[in-house]
Amino acid sequence: MAHILLGVTGSIAAYKAPLIVRALHKRGHEVTVILTRAAQEFVSPLVLEVLTRRPVLADLWSTRGTGSSPGEWTQHIALAKNSDALVIAPATAHVIGKLAHGLCDDLLSAVFLATRKPVLIAPAMETDMYRHSLLQANLRRLVKLPWVSIIPPGKGFLASGMYGTGRLASLRRLILSVERAISPRLLAGKKVLITLGATRERWDAVRFLSNYSTGRMGLALAEAAYTLGADEIHILAAHTDVPLPKGIFHVTSTPSAQEMLAAFQSIYQRYDWLIFAAAVSDYTFPETSPHKHKKSDQPLSLSLVPAPDILSWAGNHHLPHQLIIGFALEGVGEGHLAADKLHRKRAHWLAFNEISPQTGMGTETNAITLLSRWGHHHTIPLAHKSEVAREMLTFIARESGTHF
Numbered sequence: 001m002a003h004i005l006l007g008v009t010g011s012i013a014a015y016k017a018p019l020i021v022r023a024l025h026k027r028g029h030e031v032t033v034i035l036t037r038a039a040q041e042f043v044s045p046l047v048l049e050v051l052t053r054r055p056v057l058a059d060l061w062s063t064r065g066t067g068s069s070p071g072e073w074t075q076h077i078a079l080a081k082n083s084d085a086l087v088i089a090p091a092t093a094h095v096i097g098k099l100a101h102g103l104c105d106d107l108l109s110a111v112f113l114a115t116r117k118p119v120l121i122a123p124a125m126e127t128d129m130y131r132h133s134l135l136q137a138n139l140r141r142l143v144k145l146p147w148v149s150i151i152p153p154g155k156g157f158l159a160s161g162m163y164g165t166g167r168l169a170s171l172r173r174l175i176l177s178v179e180r181a182i183s184p185r186l187l188a189g190k191k192v193l194i195t196l197g198a199t200r201e202r203w204d205a206v207r208f209l210s211n212y213s214t215g216r217m218g219l220a221l222a223e224a225a226y227t228l229g230a231d232e233i234h235i236l237a238a239h240t241d242v243p244l245p246k247g248i249f250h251v252t253s254t255p256s257a258q259e260m261l262a263a264f265q266s267i268y269q270r271y272d273w274l275i276f277a278a279a280v281s282d283y284t285f286p287e288t289s290p291h292k293h294k295k296s297d298q299p300l301s302l303s304l305v306p307a308p309d310i311l312s313w314a315g316n317h318h319l320p321h322q323l324i325i326g327f328a329l330e331g332v333g334e335g336h337l338a339a340d341k342l343h344r345k346r347a348h349w350l351a352f353n354e355i356s357p358q359t360g361m362g363t364e365t366n367a368i369t370l371l372s373r374w375g376h377h378h379t380i381p382l383a384h385k386s387e388v389a390r391e392m393l394t395f396i397a398r399e400s401g402t403h404f
Contacts, residue, residue: 001027001028001029001182002029002030002084002085002182003029003030003031003032003082003083003084004024004029004030004031004032004083004084004085004086004087004178005031005032005033005034005079005083005085005086005087005111005115006020006021006024006031006032006033006034006087006089007033007034007036007086007087007088007089007091007108007111007112008033008034008035008036008039008043008048008088008089008090009036009038009039009088009090009091009092009094009095009108010036010037010038010039010041010042010092010094011039011042011090011091011092011124011125011168012042012124012159013089013090013124013167013168014039014042014043014090015042015043016089016090016168016171017033017039017043017048017089018043018047018048018051019171020087020089020171020174020175021033021048021051021052022051023171023174023175024175024178025051027175027179029178030052030054031052031054032052032054032057032079032083033045033048033052033054033056033057034056034057034058034079034107034108034111035048035056035057035058036058036095036106036108037058037106038092040058045058057075057079057107058107059107060075060076060106060107060110075107076107076110076111076113076114077114079111079114080111080114080115080116080117081114083115083117084117084118084182085117085118085119085120085178085181085182086111086112086115086117086118086119086120087119087120087122087174087178088108088112088119088120088121088122089120089121089122089124089151089168089169089174090122090123090124090168091121091122091123091124092123092124092125093123093125093129093130093132093135095108095109096121096123096135096138096139096142097134097135097138099112099121099138099142100137100138100139100141100142101138101141115147116147117147118147118149118181118182119145119147119148119149120148120149120150120151120177120178120181121139121142121148121149121150121151122150122151122153122168122169122174123135123139123150123152123153123166124153124166124167124168125153125166126158126159126160126162126164126166127158127162127164127165127166129166130153130165130166131165149177149181151169151173151174151177152169152247153165153166153167153168153169154167154168154169154170154173154246154247155167169247170245170246172245173245173247173248176223176226176227176245176248179227180226180227180228180229183227183228183229184228184229184394185228185229186228186229186393186394186397186398187225187228187229187230187231187273187393187397188229188230188231189231190225190230190231190272190273191230191231191232191233191234191270191271191272191273192222192225192230192232192233192234192271192272192273192275193234193236193264193267193268193270193271193273193274193275194218194221194222194225194233194234194235194236194275194277195218195235195236195237195238195254195260195264195275195276195277195278195280195310196215196217196218196219196221196222196235196236196237196238196240196277196278197213197214197215197218197237197238197239197240197278197279198210198211198212198213198214198215198238198239198240198278198279198361199238199239199254199255199256199257199260199278199279199280199281199307200238200239200255200256200281201256201257201281201283201284201285201307202256202285202288203285203288203289203293203302204288204289204290204291204292204293205289205290205291205292206292207292207293209281209283209284209285209304210239210281211279211281211361212279212361212362213238213239213278213279213361213362214240214241214242214361214362215237215238215239215240215241215242215244216241216242216363216364216385217277217327217366217385217388217389218235218237218240218275218277218278219240219242219244220385220386220388220389220390221275221277221389221392221393222235222249223245223386223389224386224389224390224392224393224394225273225275225393226248226249227390228390228393228394228397230273232250232271233248233249233250234249234250234251234252234267234271235249235250235251235252236252236254236260236263236264236278237251237252237253237254238254238255238256238260238278238279238280239255256281256284257280257281257284257307257308257310258284258307258308260278260280260308260310261308261310261313264310264313264314265313268314268317268318268322269319271322272321272322272323273322273323273325274314274318274322274323274324274325275325276310276311276314276324276325276326276327277327278310279329279361280307280308280309280310281307282306282307283304283305283306283307284304284305284306284307285302285303285304285305286303286304286305309345311324311326311345311347312344312345312346315345315346315347316346318346323348323349323396323400324346324347324348324349325347325348325349325350325351325396326341326342326345326347326349326350326351327350327351327352327353328341328342328350328351328352328353329353329354329355329360329361330352330353330354330355331354331355332354332355332356334354335352335369338350338352338369338371339352339371342371342372342373343373347373348372348373348400349370349371349372349373349376349396349400350370350371350372351368351369351370351371351392352368352369352370352371353366353367353368353369354367358382359382363385364384364385365382365383365384365385365388366382366383366385366388367379367380367381367382367383367388368380368388368392370392370395370396372399374399376399378395380392380395
């Protein structure tokens with residue numbers, strides 16, 4: 001998809017460079033690594049050459065593997081020209097200071113000065129170093145360049161054994177930040193609200209009614225919205241089997257259908273796209289016992305009542321600028337039920353997927369048919385849910401522009 005330059009500097013977090021390379025490769029990107037002299041104390045160039053299947057670059061005067069002509073010493077220009085983004089992860093305080101003041105004494109700093117593609121800088125250092133006023137001033141100086149952005153460090157245990165801010169951003173956040181930088185900003189200016197996961201309708205203190213949804217499709221949609229440039233993404237999360245990234249999304253826990261509806265009603269007016277990927281229970285219990293129901297030898301009958309229908313409520317109360325996107329999981333050959341649901345619930349778009357071992361709840365993959373109130377019928381074939389989510393939002397963003 002893209003050619004990424006990965007600059008690695010002399011931080012203990014450099015040991016994560018092979019993980020970054022592998023993650024970028026899994027997303028289909030090519031990677032060329034630039035190591036500073038200090039970084040070679042922490043990570044082997046040979047390891048990175050094996051993983052990237054490319055020469056690892058370190059010498060400002062070498063032309064090996066850069067695409068420049070033999071004998072030229074302008075490899076930094078060739079590298080900057082032929083890449084789609086420069087990612088510096090980890091970035092030490094020393095390197096950040098050099099870049100902020102235009103100093104250029106090695107290959108990485110020369111490539112930085114020559115680059116006008118997106119540049120992402122991920123600091124990694126001890127807390128007191130990161131919070132130092134001079135370091136913060138250098139970061140502010142760098143982000144004044146319109147093509148430069150900072151991937152903030154996370155909290156965790158640091159090399160000193162202390163706990164604090166300064167740990168290299170998580171792998172997921174790094175990769176998503178890269179893809180946001182190189183993707184078309186189809187959702188720029190939009191605020192997105194997404195429901196995901198399986199609601200749990202409590203019966204007593206230990207038992208509940210639920211379903212097999214893992215939250216993977218909803219998380220994939222949230223990540224796709226982020227990479228496509230959405231200004232804000234708010235997740236209303238029921239139970240999930242996947243961790244939700246910290247620092248990228250605003251997450252509100254909504255365990256039950258009623259709690260999800262209440263949270264939705266309190267905030268939905270602030271958002272432009274409303275995506276309903278949660279598997280909300282169709283039924284709930286009229287009463288919940290605060291105690292554990294004791295087992296007996298007698299048959300047990302339970303009463304159920306309809307749970308709130310959040311998609312229908314949104315369809316009847318949405319604002320003129322809002323786009324409503326729902327999901328319909330139906331049996332094989334029941335696509336007509338999805339078309340009926342689209343109009344009955346007054347959604348703008350509806351993603352229909354079938355119940356099968358490869359699609360629907362609890363799977364890594366999905367295949368959907370996008371229906372719209374304007375007559376669209378777009379099929380997205382079987383693929384990983386992250387790929388399906390990206391194609392789905394890309395298609396909707398491009399087609400909805402003619403109707404809103």
